[in-house]
Amino acid sequence: MADFTDEDLSGSRLTRVDLSNTRFERVHLEHVELIDSEMYDMTIRGTDLIGVRMHGVEIVDLDIVGEVVKLTVNGVDVASFVQDELDRRHPGRAAMRPTDPDGYRAAWDLLEELWAGTVERARRLDPALLHESVDGEWSFIETLRHLAFATDAWLSRAILGDPSPWHPLELPWDQMPDTPGIPRDRAARPSLEEVLELRESRRDAVRRYLDRLTSEALERDTVPVEGPGWPPPESFPVAQCLRTILNEEWEHRLYAERDLAVLESRSSV
Template sequence: MTTYSGTNEFEGATFVQASFKGAALRFSDVSGVTMRGVDVDGLDIDSHDLFFGSLLVNGVDVVPLVDAELNRQFPGRELQKSQTPEGLREGWVAVQAAWQTTVADTPSDLVDAHVEGEWSLAQTLRHLVLATDAWLRGGILRVQQPFHEIGQIFTGAGEMGFDMSVFRADPPSYDEVLAVRAERQQQVTDFLATATAELLAEERENPWGGGDWHPSVGDCVRVILEEEWAHLRYVRRDLALLRPATAP
């Protein structure tokens, strides 16, 4: 299969009676794409940015419908948008309980298994360590070098100029991942325990830099919650695919 990477040659193009059956698009911009008279049976779209825009299907914006269904599937997810300390604390408790169940229910032979192109459970937990480090330790607490060495950085960070020397080259053991993850979870719990509405309203710098966005402390907490719920969904999706493949 031919791979097109880092190209913009298809921008504004028109495809007529073309077949994209079985094609895969990753980290690509498909905003503003118009499809008419197309066969979409089995079309699978997964976008963390879905909830920041619209997606029209037969003239209906399905984003609110998807958001509501995910809230039904993941009780407490709706609290990721909370504007109060109490709501954010409740949302944090809910997502941590959901994660505890998923981690406890995953057999040891699947913690490092992954679907092609996706992270394993162990890698996902390492990424959540990174997310907590960025938004709590870096964004809110303004720690100069907030990152733990086992953090799982996002794809393309090196090309963006991020200092990759912060992170260890050799993968940590799963026990170490769980230990560091527990430390970071406790740090969020401790912070939220005393957070006030006044503190949540304070302005901070974007820990990833760039742009004109200056998030509030509350915004930083909400990003942490969004990361937790999104990656929980990814992991549960992938584990559901991996379990039949590994069952006797």
């Protein structure tokens, strides 16, 4: 079995090649052509698909979970249909796109209420199940650890200017390159109470910031923070940073609810 790591294979031509059971990780595919090829039972996770054109294809049982900005199927942009249907299915989802300070505060109120119900649901399970992965996704505990990281990234670092706000239990997304100073301890097994204590401190920080948020502050850009970390040392609209936090909270709660249902079925067997 060939193993290619940290190699430049750009310009390669693969013709009548069998790549079954191949793993591509952190691979850069730009200006790539797939012609008369077969793609069966594939999993694409944590990958950006930008400017991809698929013509003359047969698509059967394609499942897409992610942020869909523009998706054209046979000449029809279906992204808006997907957005409207998700808003219909999940009342409150539209509130995660606020435009003024009161809207951000209302969105956070809703998230706190919804997460309280999700955590209570998790408490009814055997604590060991909260460390279990469902279909290769993060466990419930890991999800909470990641949300603490997201808050520190976009509030503590990007908005408030702390270059290194990380707690040892925080967890960046899996595809993020190892970065000096940012923790990534996937082997840690903290209790639910430990993680909730960390999470509560980060959520309190969001609440304090939103309580004093003004329209003027919402329209500003952040001051770049130097040093390694996430996000990179760039300037971002404050509104974008806050929207990212809201989106992380909203989407990961839905994932958690989905996986808790699976764990509940396991515990009842």
